[in-house]
Amino acid sequence: MRHILLILLVLAFGGVLRAQSPDxxxxxxxxxxxxxxxxxxxxxxxxxxxxxxxxxxxxxxxxxxxxxxxxxxxxxxxxxxxxxxxxxxxxxxxxxxxRLQLGTLPVELTRELEAVVVEGKTPLVRYEGSTLIFGEAAFAKARGGSVLDGLKLIPGLQIEGANKLKLYGISELAVYIDGRPQRMSQDEVIALLQGMSVSEIAQVELIREPGVEYSGVTTPILNIKRKTQADEGVKGFTSLVGTYNQLFSEQLSTRVNLNYGRSRSYVSYTLGNKRYRETTTLSSGVVDDLRVDPRVSHQVGLGTDLTLGKGHSLGAQFLGNYADERLRFS
Structure with a gap:
């Protein structure tokens, strides 16, 4: 009797599998x-x-x-x-x-260009080990915008809460510029990237698995490499960004670059006026309301780089930040 019940269960289970597999x-x-x-x-x-x-x-x-x-x-x-x-x-x-196998699918990538002289093929992205390298052409749609606008074009890169760079919404990113880590707060990093023109980018490296040369950094690294041959003279760049999180916030950034010979210097100023409101209803029915209205910040940056040779440079950077914040709880 027991063997008969076991056989019936196996046949019934197999029938369920056969009923599900055709879809x-x-x-x-x-x-x-x-x-x-x-x-x-x-x-x-x-x-x-x-x-x-x-x-x-x-x-x-x-x-x-x-x-x-x-x-x-x-x-x-x-x-x-x-x-x-x-x-x-x-x-x-x-x-x-x-299982349906489509094999190799050639994809034609199109870009809208002005009149240019093509001297060689420039891929939008290439792969070196576990590192993705995005060329200058990958940021063409952000032309005229900031470096931050260009980074938003990288697949999987997201800005959470207006000041956190994350990969696929999970891993936080460490930001490097020309191989140097930017040791500053997340707000300051966002302000720095917003104040830089996307035209300064030569390529961006997304290093998903940093090696020992990065001194124990375990989070993915975003290394922004600037053009080595910058146009000489004085150039300015200004951007204004507005965000809405139940309240409206704005951030104004301006930057002036001075390039002469082998030296490259800049001065920047960012004014942030941040407002947001977070409302949470607890299980007891109590409403927890947090409001930042406003958080006014002033950031001044000074920096200079001197190219010593191929792949070698000497630089210094000063960043000053002042913020006044008002919090209201209820």
Missing amino acids: EAWLEGTLVSKTDKTPLVNAFVVLRTADGADTPFSALTDEKGYFLLKATTGTYRLAATFVQQTIILRPSLELPAG
Whole structure:
């Protein structure tokens, strides 16, 4: 009798599995650049409905451009997003049960350019080990904006709470400029990046696994490399950013660069007027209300760099910050 019950349970369980498996589908493929066949790393691949609506079936490509996603059977559009570009890979894709292999999918990346003289191919992004390197072309859509505007174009990079740089919303980032760590508060780092023009960027390195040369830093590092050949003379840059978190905040940054010969100097000033409100209703029904109204901050920066040779420079930086904050609890 016991053996008969066991057999019946196995047959019933197998029937459930057979009833569920026909709807299960797997889709895999590899995304590469159509021009130079380099893999598209950290591209966001998603299945959409026939009318273009997003579905929860998505995946990120790895360092080889490979993706594997699980979905249900049906007819979809296959799309990918890479460096703020959305590409339709398949306008109509019939996804059967089981595993569907698409192989290598060449992707044509387009950019709107003014009249230029092309001297060589400049990839938007390349992979060196576990480090992603974004070239100057990756920040073309932020032209005329700040370095902070350019960093927002990096896939997976997010600004949390208006002053925290995070990778995929999980890991906090350490910010380096030309290989030097910026030992300052998060507010000061954001103000510094907002005061720099994106035209100063030569490339940005996203170092996800820092080595021993970074003196025990375990969080991912964002290393911003500036152009070694800066235009001589005096150049100014100003930006104004507004945010809203139940209350309106604004931040004004201005910076003047003086480049002459092998020296590069700057003076900057940032005025921040930050207001926000956080309201929490506790389980007892009590409402906890915290309001910062306002937090006024003044930041003055002075810095200079002297190029000594290829890959070597001597620099100094002074940063002064004053803030006056009013908190109200109820």
